[in-house]
Amino acid sequence: MTELTVLGxxxxxxxxxxxxxxxxxDGVATGLRGSAxxxxxxxxxxxxxxxxxxxxxxxxxxxxxxxxxxxxxxxEFEPITWDEAIGEIATRMRTLIxxxxxxxxxxxxxxxxxxxxxxxxxxxxxxxxxxxxxxKRELCGVTASRGAAEVLGVPxxxxxxxxxxxxxxxxWGTNTRITNRHLWPFIEQxxxxxxxxxxxxxxxxxxxREADVFVQLRPGSDVALVLALVxxxxxxGLIDQPWLIDHTTGWDAxxxxxxxxxxxxxxxxxxxxxxxxxxxxHRLATExxxxxxxxxxxxxxxxxxxxxxxxxxxxxxxxxxxxxxGGFARSVGIWHESALTSQVRPERRTFNMARLGEVLNDSNxxxxxxxxxxxxxxxxxxxxxxxxxxxxxxxxxxxxVVIEQFMTDTARYADIVLPATTQIEHxxxxxxxxxxxxxxxxxxxxxRGAALxxxxxxxxxxxxxxxxxxxxxxxxxxxxRDLLDSGHPFLxxxxxxxxAAEGWARLAVPxxxxxxxxxxxxxxTDPMRLGxxxxxxxxxxxxxxxQLVQRFPLALMSRKQHxxxxxxxxxxxxxxxxxxxxxxxxxxxxxAVARDIAEGxxxxxxxxxxxxxxxxxxxxxxxxxxxxxxxxWWHRSTPEGRAVNALTNATVAADDRGSAYFHDTLVQVExxxxx
Ligand SMILES: Nc1nc2c(c(=O)[nH]1)N[C@H]1C(S)=C(S)[C@@H](COP(=O)(O)OP(=O)(O)OC[C@H]3O[C@@H](n4cnc5c(=O)[nH]c(N)nc54)[C@H](O)[C@@H]3O)O[C@H]1N2
Ligand SMILES: Nc1nc2c(c(=O)[nH]1)N[C@H]1C(S)=C(S)[C@@H](COP(=O)(O)OP(=O)(O)OC[C@H]3O[C@@H](n4cnc5c(=O)[nH]c(N)nc54)[C@H](O)[C@@H]3O)O[C@H]1N2
Ligand code: SF4
Ligand SMILES: [Mo]
Numbered sequence: 001m002t003e004l005t006v007l008g009x010x011x012x013x014x015x016x017x018x019x020x021x022x023x024x025x026d027g028v029a030t031g032l033r034g035s036a037x038x039x040x041x042x043x044x045x046x047x048x049x050x051x052x053x054x055x056x057x058x059x060x061x062x063x064x065x066x067x068x069x070x071x072x073x074x075x076e077f078e079p080i081t082w083d084e085a086i087g088e089i090a091t092r093m094r095t096l097i098x099x100x101x102x103x104x105x106x107x108x109x110x111x112x113x114x115x116x117x118x119x120x121x122x123x124x125x126x127x128x129x130x131x132x133x134x135x136k137r138e139l140c141g142v143t144a145s146r147g148a149a150e151v152l153g154v155p156x157x158x159x160x161x162x163x164x165x166x167x168x169x170x171x172w173g174t175n176t177r178i179t180n181r182h183l184w185p186f187i188e189q190x191x192x193x194x195x196x197x198x199x200x201x202x203x204x205x206x207x208x209r210e211a212d213v214f215v216q217l218r219p220g221s222d223v224a225l226v227l228a229l230v231x232x233x234x235x236x237g238l239i240d241q242p243w244l245i246d247h248t249t250g251w252d253a254x255x256x257x258x259x260x261x262x263x264x265x266x267x268x269x270x271x272x273x274x275x276x277x278x279x280x281x282h283r284l285a286t287e288x289x290x291x292x293x294x295x296x297x298x299x300x301x302x303x304x305x306x307x308x309x310x311x312x313x314x315x316x317x318x319x320x321x322x323x324x325x326g327g328f329a330r331s332v333g334i335w336h337e338s339a340l341t342s343q344v345r346p347e348r349r350t351f352n353m354a355r356l357g358e359v360l361n362d363s364n365x366x367x368x369x370x371x372x373x374x375x376x377x378x379x380x381x382x383x384x385x386x387x388x389x390x391x392x393x394x395x396x397x398x399x400x401v402v403i404e405q406f407m408t409d410t411a412r413y414a415d416i417v418l419p420a421t422t423q424i425e426h427x428x429x430x431x432x433x434x435x436x437x438x439x440x441x442x443x444x445x446x447x448r449g450a451a452l453x454x455x456x457x458x459x460x461x462x463x464x465x466x467x468x469x470x471x472x473x474x475x476x477x478x479x480x481r482d483l484l485d486s487g488h489p490f491l492x493x494x495x496x497x498x499x500a501a502e503g504w505a506r507l508a509v510p511x512x513x514x515x516x517x518x519x520x521x522x523x524x525t526d527p528m529r530l531g532x533x534x535x536x537x538x539x540x541x542x543x544x545x546x547q548l549v550q551r552f553p554l555a556l557m558s559r560k561q562h563x564x565x566x567x568x569x570x571x572x573x574x575x576x577x578x579x580x581x582x583x584x585x586x587x588x589x590x591x592a593v594a595r596d597i598a599e600g601x602x603x604x605x606x607x608x609x610x611x612x613x614x615x616x617x618x619x620x621x622x623x624x625x626x627x628x629x630x631x632x633w634w635h636r637s638t639p640e641g642r643a644v645n646a647l648t649n650a651t652v653a654a655d656d657r658g659s660a661y662f663h664d665t666l667v668q669v670e671x672x673x674x675x
Contacts, residue, residue, distance in 0.1 A: 001026055006444035007035070007503030010049055011118070011423040012566045013111040013140070015160075015295065015331070015434025016182040018045050019504045022424050022444035029053050029424055029445050038504055040161070040182050040435040047563045048570060055422065056448065058573075060406055062419040063449025072394050075412050082450060082460070085416055089401055090464035092371060097130055097465075103349050104370040105132040108356065110139065112376030112569075113454075115428025115441055117479040119376060121343065122455040125472055126462050128346050133369070135353040136657065139382075141331055141433070143299035143658035147308025148330055150531075151316060153524040156515040157330035158291070158321070160434055164189040165325030166291035168283055171199045172311055173222070173298035177207040179560050180295065180434055190325070196287065198280070200225070201297070203557060203628060204621045215280065216623060218271040219555050219663065220301050220543075224535040225277070226310035228266030230258040230317055232281035239285070243319040247517075250530035254313060257533045269535060269543075271623070289326030290318055297559055300662035302538030302651070309533075316528040324512045335507060336431030336438060338522050339490035340483045352652045354660035357385045360392025374402045375420075375454055380409040381568040381634065381643060384660045385650035387610050403454055408568070409635045409643075419451040426453040427476040429483055429499075436507045440480070440499035455479065489521045538664040540649050542625055552607050552666035554591065557622075558631045558644040559663075565632040571643075572634035582639055585614040586628040587669060592618050595671055602672040605629070607665070610646030613639060613672050627669060 004024045009017055019038040023031035032052055036043035045052075055061075065085035070076025096104055107127040113119050127134065136142075148155035163169055164186040176183055191197055191212075199211040202219040217225055233239050234255055244251055263274035270277075284290045292315050298307045312328050320326030351359045356379055359365055360372070372393075383389050393400060393413035402414040411417050425447045430439040447453075452460075455476050462472035474482070481496050492508040499505060515523045537543035542555050560567070562578055570576035585605055587597070597603050599618045604611055605627065614629070622628050629644040649661045 004444075006442050008424060008441040008444060009430040009439035009504065010045070011113040011115050011428065011430065011441065012049065012569065013114055014566060015180045015432065016040065016046070017114065017430055017432035017434065017437070017439065018049070018182065019437070019439050020045065024444050027445060029056060035503060038437060040437060042182065042185065046181055048566045048576070051575060054575065056424055058406070061448060062404060062406060062417060063451060064419060065450065066417040068415045072396070072413050073390070075407065077417065082452070085418060086460050086464050089416060090461055092399055093130065093461075094465060096370060101367050101370065102131040103133045104367040105130070106351075106359075106369045106372050107132050107134055108353065108372055108374045108377060108379060109135070110137060110353070110377035112378070113423065113428070115423070115430050116340065116483055117476055118426060118428050118454045121479050121483070122474070123375060123458040124343065124345065126458045126467070127373070128348065129462070129467050129469060129472060130465070131346075131348065134348040134350045136350050137353060138657060139353055139659050140296055141299070141333070143304045144294065144296060144308045144330060145334070146658060147299070147305040148312045148328065150309045151312035151528050152516055153526055154334070154522065155330070156334055156523045157332055158327035158515060159332065159436055159509070159513070160293065160329045161186050162324050162512070163187060163291040163293060163329055165323075166190050166289050167195050167287045167325070168290040169195055169197045170284070170290065170292045171197065171207055171211065172292055172294040173201055174293055174295040175201070175205040175207050175297070175559065175561070176293070177210060178205070178563055183434065196283065202623065202626060203559065205561075215272060215276065218269065218623070219557065219626060220303060220307070220537055220541050221270040221535070222298060222307040223303060223310045223533060224261065224266050224269035225272065226314050227258045227261035227533060227535060228263050228270070228277045229281045229284065229314060230254060231261045232263060232278055233285055233317060234258060236281070238281065239317060240319040243322065244317065247319070247321070247527055248316050248530050249527045253532040254317070254530040284318055288318070288320060289323040290320045291325050291327060291329055292320070293329045295331065300659050301664045302540070302661045303536055304661070305653070305658060306533070306536070313530050313533065316530060321514060321517055324514065327514070331433040332436065333431065333433035335436060335490065335509065339486060339488040339507060340431065341486040352656045354384055354650050354652050356383055357388030357392050357650060360395060360398065361388060370397065370399065372398060372400045374400065374410055378408045378410045378568045380413060381645065383650070384645050384648035384662055385609050386642060386645040388650070403457060406572070418457055419449060421447045421451045421453045425451065427480065429480045436509055437504045438494065438499070438507060439504040440496070442500065538661060540651075540661065540664040540666050542666070548666055552668045553625070554667050554669060555626045556605070556647055556665040556667045557626060557628045557663045558648060559628070560632065561630045562632065565630070568632045568634065571632040572637055577637060580615070582637065583614060583630050583633045583644065584617040585669070586617050586619040586622050588620070588622050588624045588626070589618050590624045591627070591669070592616065595669060597669070597671050601675045603669050604672045605647065605667050605669045607647055607667045610642065612642060612644070612646060627667065
């Protein structure tokens with residue numbers, strides 16, 4: 001018997017990027033545990049990934065290439081060989097390229113794995129080389145980043161771990177206990193040292209229940225809250241004027257914007273009592289350091305960028321960046337990205353990924369999409385306006401290829417499905433967006449069945465297309481070494497060999513470094529940019545288009561809420577589904593009573609995009625006027641074969657940048673016939 005321990009890291013799109021150790025007995029993975037020595041992982045994984053070995057050996061794993069034999073979406077496939085699969089795909093690509101229609105091929109991908117080389121590097125080179133159409137990968141994080149950038153220039157946030165030095169921790173629209181669970185011990189540490197933990201969220205999340213103070217604001221009203229806080233800070237002389245003068249520009253414009261936003265005025269927009277706003281302003285200013293943590297939730301709105309901009313401004317007005325423990329702790333992905341070698345990429349035709357449904361169905365798109373190549377993504381589930389996306393995937397004249405580990409909602413619509421390896425079967429370099437530790441993920445077992453890494457699939461396609469640029473044929477190890485070879489100071493002392501031996505290494509950033517204050521490579525120390533700020537609710541909110549509100553008077557939110565889900569990775573696995581066995585519609589008692597709906601009834605929730613019939617849970621998680629549904633359920637686990645995104649709003653900003661307005665979604669709810 002041979003027993004090995006192999007060092008790796010979780011690939012999921014999760015800020016924690018846990019380092020792990022895989023136990024392998026005679027070539028079979030038998031155990032997986034979080035690395036005890038890793039300062040963020042601290043020896044534990046999470047309820048999603050504790051069963052990861054079951055995912056690897058799951059009976060439904062895709063282990064061979066498949067060709068569709070039934071109608072699209074029927075799930076009827078026959079196994080084929082890799083040579084047949086690659087041959088057929090390459091022939092179709094070649095035909096389009098030779099006809100001058102390379103742009104009718106659309107590469108569609110996201111962060112199913114966050115490992116650098118399996119996520120993109122090699123497969124991007126392939127599609128760059130043929131000049132296919134691309135997407136703006138902006139469904140997550142970009143809107144928030146743009147909001148922060150307006151204030152910070154290059155939006156480096158403070159190290160999340162540093163929150164343990166805060167006296168006031170504000171979790172602003174982030175559900176830490178569920179979505180970023182390894183940060184919680186640092187917050188608990190701060191609390192043990194006397195810190196107060198405040199949650200600002202429209203929904204009474206699991207995190208809100210564990211906070212000291214829960215501020216339940218009306219959805220999308222954060223800018224109004226910030227304006228009122230600035231108003232009080234100014235009126236009460238709570239602002240450190242010398243700091244403000246030295247470190248910011250644009251105060252006069254912000255001050256003018258805040259002038260009318262008395263707490264009493266803001267109470268209506270935000271739903272928060274004036275006294276509470278007064279208290280909050282005093283607390284944030286006088287019990288510093290105040291560390292503000294935000295991730296993604298609030299960005300999925302028409303005014304999402306402005307919300308994150310306003311929060312970044314508040315951190316500047318508070319002067320909270322002065323001390324370690326203060327400042328704005330948002331995604332730190334940029335610390336890793338700026339350190340790794342970046343690829344030089346050619347210009348390609350791009351579409352905002354949230355608009356896939358529209359792009360596939362719009363006859364004005366020229367050239368129209370004839371081939372869709374999906375990897376690391378499950379668009380039929382995770383994109384807004386799901387019915388439109390599915391209608392696009394059903395098109396008979398669309399040839400769809402999906403690289404997947406499982407028969408996801410998207411893979412079901414493919415013409416060819418290619419089986420992908422899981423994280424313990426391939427090599428990767430794993431940066432993180434929730435901490436400063438870079439990990440090397442080493443393969444622990446051989447690929448199962450005929451599964452292949454995305455990188456190898458790209459190399460085989462490049463060979464079949466007779467593309468001989470050596471960069472299209474580099475090995476996985478060469479790709480990783482190249483990423484580490486940037487010469488960036490954050491990688492000082494970090495080599496492939498060290499990562500192979502130790503599993504992970506901290507970026508060479510001194511503990512306690514204060515971005516935008518201390519001189520750090522690539523991080524501007526220019527004054528932070530304040531400016532005019534306006535509370536402008538989105539069109540599809542209860543304060544938005546009155547005609548729409550009349551027909552659809554309730555706001556619908558669909559956040560990440562199940563501890564055993566990670567986006568749509570586990571929403572079809574019995575062991576991961578909540579005991580309800582189906583997604584529930586959470587509604588406030590007032591709204592239920594007004595509709596004669598009782599707990600356990602079935603209700604129809606609908607708008608112009610779709611309709612779902614669900615069992616109702618009456619809950620104080622939501623406030624009046626707001627209903628909620630979980631995100632991530634597979635079609636096969638939902639009563640009508642459609643998940644919450646059948647209802648959500650696919651609109652993006654006019655410049656085609658940023659995330660969709662998922663949470664700016666209006667619906668009506670009515671008791672279902674036959675209850
Ligand atoms: N209603 C609603 N919708 C949302 C959100 C929400 O809060 N509410 N959140 C949005 C956000 S923030 C995000 S990030 C997106 C997530 O959207 P996605 O990135 O599409 O979601 P995931 O389910 O994380 O991953 C997609 C797939 O990647 C596959 N995968 C993993 N590793 C590999 C690999 O090595 N190779 C290949 N080929 N495939 C692999 C997995 O099997 C999985 O099916 O969803 C968005 N959609
Ligand atoms: N268990 C689990 N963990 C995950 C994921 C998962 O699916 N499951 N997904 C991962 C991914 S891809 C991401 S991007 C992160 C996201 O991590 P988070 O951003 O923490 O999670 P979300 O659920 O998207 O949204 C967080 C909160 O934003 C709130 N919110 C929505 N609108 C507003 C608003 O207008 N104002 C304020 N103040 N709050 C608002 C929601 O109610 C929600 O509680 O989580 C990651 N971690
Ligand atoms: S999903 Fe997140 S918390 Fe769970 S093991 Fe992966 S990185 Fe860690
Ligand atoms: Mo995300």
